[in-house]
Amino acid sequence: MNVAIIGTGYVGLTTGACLAFLGHKVSCVDADASKIAALSRGEVPFYEPHLETLLDDARRNLSFTTSYSEAIPEAQVIFIAVGTPTGNGGAPDLRYLQAAAHGVGEQLGPHLTVIVNKSTVPIGSGNWVESLVRETLQRNGSGDPKCFAVASNPEFLREGSAIHDTLYPDRVVVGADQPKTAEVLYTLYRPLLDQTFAAPTYLPRPDRVGAVPLISTDLASAELIKYAANAFLSLKISYINEIGQLAERVGADISQVARGIGLDARIGTRFLQAGVGWGGSCFGKDTAALIATAGEYKLQMPIVAAAREVNSRQRERVIEKLQTELKILKGRNIGILGLAFKPDTDDLREAPALEIAQKLKERGARVRAHDPVAMERFRRERPDLDVTLCVSAEDVARDADAVVLVTEWSQYRDLDWEALGASMRSPIVLDARYVLDRDRLARAGFRYLGLAG
Numbered sequence: 001m002n003v004a005i006i007g008t009g010y011v012g013l014t015t016g017a018c019l020a021f022l023g024h025k026v027s028c029v030d031a032d033a034s035k036i037a038a039l040s041r042g043e044v045p046f047y048e049p050h051l052e053t054l055l056d057d058a059r060r061n062l063s064f065t066t067s068y069s070e071a072i073p074e075a076q077v078i079f080i081a082v083g084t085p086t087g088n089g090g091a092p093d094l095r096y097l098q099a100a101a102h103g104v105g106e107q108l109g110p111h112l113t114v115i116v117n118k119s120t121v122p123i124g125s126g127n128w129v130e131s132l133v134r135e136t137l138q139r140n141g142s143g144d145p146k147c148f149a150v151a152s153n154p155e156f157l158r159e160g161s162a163i164h165d166t167l168y169p170d171r172v173v174v175g176a177d178q179p180k181t182a183e184v185l186y187t188l189y190r191p192l193l194d195q196t197f198a199a200p201t202y203l204p205r206p207d208r209v210g211a212v213p214l215i216s217t218d219l220a221s222a223e224l225i226k227y228a229a230n231a232f233l234s235l236k237i238s239y240i241n242e243i244g245q246l247a248e249r250v251g252a253d254i255s256q257v258a259r260g261i262g263l264d265a266r267i268g269t270r271f272l273q274a275g276v277g278w279g280g281s282c283f284g285k286d287t288a289a290l291i292a293t294a295g296e297y298k299l300q301m302p303i304v305a306a307a308r309e310v311n312s313r314q315r316e317r318v319i320e321k322l323q324t325e326l327k328i329l330k331g332r333n334i335g336i337l338g339l340a341f342k343p344d345t346d347d348l349r350e351a352p353a354l355e356i357a358q359k360l361k362e363r364g365a366r367v368r369a370h371d372p373v374a375m376e377r378f379r380r381e382r383p384d385l386d387v388t389l390c391v392s393a394e395d396v397a398r399d400a401d402a403v404v405l406v407t408e409w410s411q412y413r414d415l416d417w418e419a420l421g422a423s424m425r426s427p428i429v430l431d432a433r434y435v436l437d438r439d440r441l442a443r444a445g446f447r448y449l450g451l452a453g
């Protein structure tokens with residue numbers, strides 16, 4: 001099929017690359033000319049494992065443009081994958097979605113086109129986008145208003161495993177108020193739903209993956225599924241962090257407690273690791289949006305609100321722990337390992353490391369940091385934060401009064417911690433993700449701190 005993708009960020013570019021890999025003709029549009037120029041040169045504007053290779057494999061089915069008039073008229077399916085950041089009062093800022101809907105309305109072709117909200121958008125956005133496109137069509141006096149329909153197809157990929165999650169999803173959710181609309185998307189996704197495509201050699205199909213379940217529903221339900229899923233994952237993380245605080249008081253080991261809970265199949269071990277809490281562009285924004293939507297209906301969401309509160313407390317706890325240990329933060333050298341909001345991405349949006357660095361600076365500490373892939377981005381996006389970037393973890397540790405492991409990159413587990421400790425002013429490590437071997441660190445002469453005891 002002919003597909004257009006609006007927005008070539010983590011979601012749009014991944015979706016475009018995967019659909020092109022499956023054999024569709026995909027035109028990717030972005031308002032950012034430098035992104036499109038980079039993509040046209042074969043460069044990927046952000047770090048995502050396997051994306052560059054997949055784009056290369058699918059290149060003959062892909063094109064990149066800043067121009068809606070090049071991509072939209074031929075498209076049978078148009079995915080809107082623009083950002084929906086938090087706006088005033090917690091509700092998402094929908095200006096990019098609005099601009100995309102207008103742009104689509106101006107260029108829509110004469111055939112049936114399905115416009116798909118892939119961005120995470122508030123409940124009711126399907127209807128809103130439809131009305132924006134219709135308005136534009138009427139204003140321009142062109143096109144048959146009946147020749148398009150809007151669907152919702154929320155995205156569940158995780159940055160760092162975005163290609164894997166897109167090719168081998170747990171489920172596909174399609175929300176549409178007309179069966180004909182949904183059928184277009186089933187046709188598009190058929191190879192993926194049936195798992196009949198030849199898997200890339202670098203990302204083989206996992207043994208457990210068979211036919212992918214399809215949730216076919218109405219627009220509002222599809223939109224709510226996305227928010228409810230993200231809020232649930234957020235509260236799982238905050239729940240274990242709340243239990244972590246009690247674990248600290250009673251002398252329990254939170255990692256063991258989490259494992260003991262998570263192996264219960266009804267609960268599951270994933271998203272149940274205690275630590276500094278969630279970051280990233282989604283959980284904070286989507287929980288705020290869910291609360292804002294509920295507010296429009298005079299409803300409160302105390303569970304979701306509490307998850308947010310516990311999460312922000314965790315970041316403060318890093319500072320409290322360091323203060324308790326070092327007494328005075330002013331003038332101290334604090335090392336941070338990991339800047340990205342999680343491993344295998346360079347995404348810094350809502351990254352805990354940035355807030356922690358900011359708080360440490362406010363208290364007069366000097367901050368040195370390292371990240372395997374996110375430092376270039378940090379330099380570009382956060383010149384305001386006075387953090388010294390180091391070429392290696394060893395460089396971070398040299399003369400440090402304490403090192404905080406904030407992002408659990410696998411290479412940090414296997415560092416020569418003995419040598420690191422020897423080069424520090426005081427060998428203190430705050431393992432804000434509970435991934436280090438505390439016995440080994442103790443043997444290496446470290447004072448090991450977790451966030452919960």
Ligand SMILES: NC(=O)c1ccc[n+]([C@@H]2O[C@H](COP(=O)([O-])OP(=O)(O)OC[C@H]3O[C@@H](n4cnc5c(N)ncnc54)[C@H](O)[C@@H]3O)[C@@H](O)[C@H]2O)c1
Nearest residue numbers: 007009010011030031032082083084096099100119120155
């Ligand atoms: N990143 C994730 O892990 C993830 C996962 C699931 C869902 N989502 C949702 O997907 C959406 C996109 O997220 P993202 O992380 O890919 O965002 P992003 O910021 O990485 O990318 C958005 C892109 O849209 C472009 N854009 C903005 N307005 C445009 C316009 N009018 N026309 C063309 N291009 C335009 C921007 O230049 C940018 O390249 C959000 O709603 C997000 O909540 C994200």
